[in-house]
Amino acid sequence: MELRHLRYFVGVAEDLHFGRAAARLGISQPPLSQQIIALEGELGVQLFDRTSRSVVLTDAGTLFLHEARATLAQAERAILVARRAARGELGELTIGFNASAPFVPPVARAIHDFRNAYPEVHMTLSELSESGLRDALAARTIEIGFLRSLREPELPAGVTARLLMREGLVVVMRPDHPLAARDTIVATDLAAQAMVVYQRGLIGGFTEELLRLLRAEDVEPIIAQEVREVSTLFGLVAAGIGLTIVAQSLRALQSAGLVYRDFDAPEANSAMWVVHQEGRLSEPARHFLDTIVPGKGEG
Numbered sequence: 001m002e003l004r005h006l007r008y009f010v011g012v013a014e015d016l017h018f019g020r021a022a023a024r025l026g027i028s029q030p031p032l033s034q035q036i037i038a039l040e041g042e043l044g045v046q047l048f049d050r051t052s053r054s055v056v057l058t059d060a061g062t063l064f065l066h067e068a069r070a071t072l073a074q075a076e077r078a079i080l081v082a083r084r085a086a087r088g089e090l091g092e093l094t095i096g097f098n099a100s101a102p103f104v105p106p107v108a109r110a111i112h113d114f115r116n117a118y119p120e121v122h123m124t125l126s127e128l129s130e131s132g133l134r135d136a137l138a139a140r141t142i143e144i145g146f147l148r149s150l151r152e153p154e155l156p157a158g159v160t161a162r163l164l165m166r167e168g169l170v171v172v173m174r175p176d177h178p179l180a181a182r183d184t185i186v187a188t189d190l191a192a193q194a195m196v197v198y199q200r201g202l203i204g205g206f207t208e209e210l211l212r213l214l215r216a217e218d219v220e221p222i223i224a225q226e227v228r229e230v231s232t233l234f235g236l237v238a239a240g241i242g243l244t245i246v247a248q249s250l251r252a253l254q255s256a257g258l259v260y261r262d263f264d265a266p267e268a269n270s271a272m273w274v275v276h277q278e279g280r281l282s283e284p285a286r287h288f289l290d291t292i293v294p295g296k297g298e299g
Helices: 003-015 018-025 030-044 059-086 105-117 130-139 203-216 231-238 248-252 284-293
Strands: 048-050 056-057 091-095 121-128 145-147 159-173 183-185 194-198 222-227 243-246 260-266 269-277
Touching: 003 018, 003 030, 003 059, 030 145, 056 059, 091 130, 091 284, 105 121, 105 159, 121 284, 130 145, 130 159, 130 243, 130 269, 145 284, 159 231, 194 203, 194 231, 194 243, 194 260, 222 231, 243 248, 269 284
Parallel strands: 091 121, 091 145, 183 260, 194 222
Antiparallel strands: 048 056, 145 269, 159 243, 159 260, 159 269
């Protein structure tokens, strides 16, 4: 049984006239009659009572009409789903990101715009460590990720990185900290100051780069605490454990208990990268890349 047989049957059942049904279906009447007879033969059921004056559905035909319409509707829905999936309007998209990525305006804007443009794509956002993000990309459990690194990150084979933005750094401290009265902090101001930093090996080597930058200015910081989470970082600073240095975008985490001062030093900046599989991207992934880096999802 083919879908066209069901369409022919439904056409005759709705018109209850072979001639009118044939005209509407775009075929001649004899082939239509033959197709209905063949369908009845395949089913082993008479679907119509035919006389020279009328065509009437049998009880079996009436019930079969309901099922035939449902089958055709489901087939149309399947075709629509396939076409929409091919256009990237349906499907799954998994994105990995580091803790600070949601505070970077282009990242937050891209996620918002993509969700509005493709509401039926199921987007999974996974917070991952740098190593976890690299592993997920290598295993293809995510297609796209956001990674903070001063320099272009080293990535698994088949994964590429594109610079999304660079931004300056700020020093974060309590309002009663001795340096809070200054508008700008330079590297030498941090000599003998206790600091709370990200655990080394995290955030694209952010802490390692920061320490290198300070030591280039002959400043050896006092590391009071290393942490893994942004919330812990700010919490310990608010508790007076020490000051910290973060990317400018994290000023979005305004707190009544903290102040932010620009950090003025050579190479005092951070970079956010969008990383993704080079080939075999899903259509939703292509659309997302076009949202955040126009033209990147093409090809």
